[in-house]
Amino acid sequence: MDINSAITPLIGGAIIGVAVTLMLFFNGRVTGISGIISGLLNSPKSDSLWRFTFLAGLLVGGIGLKLFEPSVFENTSGRSLGAIALAGFLVGYGTVMGGGCTSGHGVCGVSRFSIRSLLATATFIFFGFISVTIIKFVTGGLQ
Amino acid sequence: MNQAGISFIVGLIFALGLGLSGMTQPQKVIGFLDFSAWDPSLLFVMVGAVAVHAITYRLVRRRSSPLLDNEWHVPQRKDITLRLIMGAAIFGIGWGLGGFCPGPAVTALASGEIRAIVFVVMMVIGMLLFIKTEKYLPLKK
Numbered sequence: 001m002d003i004n005s006a007i008t009p010l011i012g013g014a015i016i017g018v019a020v021t022l023m024l025f026f027n028g029r030v031t032g033i034s035g036i037i038s039g040l041l042n043s044p045k046s047d048s049l050w051r052f053t054f055l056a057g058l059l060v061g062g063i064g065l066k067l068f069e070p071s072v073f074e075n076t077s078g079r080s081l082g083a084i085a086l087a088g089f090l091v092g093y094g095t096v097m098g099g100g101c102t103s104g105h106g107v108c109g110v111s112r113f114s115i116r117s118l119l120a121t122a123t124f125i126f127f128g129f130i131s132v133t134i135i136k137f138v139t140g141g142l143q
Numbered sequence: 144m145n146q147a148g149i150s151f152i153v154g155l156i157f158a159l160g161l162g163l164s165g166m167t168q169p170q171k172v173i174g175f176l177d178f179s180a181w182d183p184s185l186l187f188v189m190v191g192a193v194a195v196h197a198i199t200y201r202l203v204r205r206r207s208s209p210l211l212d213n214e215w216h217v218p219q220r221k222d223i224t225l226r227l228i229m230g231a232a233i234f235g236i237g238w239g240l241g242g243f244c245p246g247p248a249v250t251a252l253a254s255g256e257i258r259a260i261v262f263v264v265m266m267v268i269g270m271l272l273f274i275k276t277e278k279y280l281p282l283k284k
Contacts, residue, residue, distance in 0.1 A: 009184040012164020013191020019156040020192070021199040026149040028209030029216045031157065033246040038270045050150040055249060057154020062253025064155075065162040072162040073254035077169040077242045081261055087241025088248070088262035090233050092269025095245060097282070098230020099218075102244040103157075105231070106189060111196035115221055123228055124235035125176070131239025132176040 020108055032104020033058075034095035098124075146211050158250045164188040167251050169242025169258075176239050226282040 020031040027050065036051045043051075065072050079087070095101040098120055100109065105124075109117020165171045165184050174182025208214060238244055243251070243262050251259035 005184070006187050009164040009187035010191040012160045012162075012166070013188035013193075014195050015160030015163065015191075016157055016188070017192040017195025017199070019153045019160060020196055021203065022149060022156070023153045024200065024209065024217070025203045026144075026209060026211045027146045027216075028212040028214060030218065031153060033244075033249065034270075037245060037249070037267070038274065041267070041271055042274050049147045053147040054150040054154040057151040057156075058158045058246065058249045059154075059253050060151075061155045061158020061162070062167075062250040065158065065167070065250070066253050066255075069162065070254070072165070072167050073251055073256060073259075075169050075242075075251075075256060075258055077173055079169070079241060079258070081258065084241050084243075084258045084262050085265045087237040087243065088265030089269040089272075090237025090240065091244065091248075091262075092266035092271075093273045094230045094233030094235070094237060094269075096230070096270045096273040098227050098232075098234055101234060101246070102238075103246050107192045107196060108200075109218070110189070111193050111200050112217070113197075114218070116218075116223065116227055119223060120227055120231040123231035124238060127232045127235025128176040128239035129178065129235075131236045132173055133178075135240065136177065136179070 016103075016107060017111075020103070020111075024108075030104055030108040032100050032108060034092075034101040035099070035104055038096045094124075144211075149211065157246065160192075161247050161250050164191075167247045167254075169247075171242075172244070172247075173239065173242040224283065226284070229282070 023029050023031045036054055040048055040051050091101070100117065100120060105117040105120040110121055161167050166188060171182055171184050174180060175185035241262055243259070245266060248259055248262045248266065252263055
């Protein structure tokens with residue numbers, strides 16, 4: 001752990017902070033990605049366009065990363081496709097139930113010191129830790 | 144520029160922030176949740192994002208309304224519900240299992256990688272299942 005391994009994620013985080021600020025300043029909205037996606041599944045059509053264009057922006061950004069720095073998509077987690085499928089399902093189900101994910105609760109909610117978001121963030125980090133610890137134990141990786 | 148255009152730009156910047164900070168790599172997320180081989184990257188990402196937005200949120204909210212809308216759409220609830228905690232717990236379990244949360248997963252779709260695609264498809268199915276079955280659950284809104 002050296003200083004450079006802290007600076008890059010700090011700058012990346014600050015860029016995310018700028019992005020959510022623009023969304024608030026211009027559109028008056030929280031950049032909660034699970035909410036933006038789930039809103040497309042149950043919201044009136046009149047409220048859909050900005051959600052679509054946001055997701056398009058994420059994808060175009062992803063394509064840019066893929067073209068210029070494909071290493072950012074390295075996935076060496078070793079998780080099986082079955083585990084990934086279950087993970088996706090739980091993340092979808094849980095984020096709609098809990099009204100947010102890492103962006104909505106973790107960044108936007110924590111920034112405005114929302115008690116709900118602070119509690120939700122502490123909860124998903126704690127259960128994420130439990131999840132990773134159990135998986136390590138089951139797969140024999142717990143030294 | 145209208146709201147949809149701004150949303151596109153926000154998505155674009157957000158994706159670049161995720162990529163630069165390493166959050167599109169599931170092993171970094173899993174590493175953050177693994178205290179025996181801790182990778183603090185995600186903590187720095189959150190500190191960076193919150194340090195900026197905790198200040199800008201207060202500055203922006205001095206305005207009576209956003210630039211392109213008549214009203215704010217910021218959640219104001221303060222009640223702690225079982226639904227909030229259970230949802231966050233279920234999300235956390237899936238987050239640790241896959242190493243993806245919704246933003247990085249959608250961004251990673253651009254890589255064409257099968258795990259990102261399977262994750263996002265199953266995430267949408269999970270969201271739909273909750274939306275469709277919510278009324279049968281003993282959880283108040």
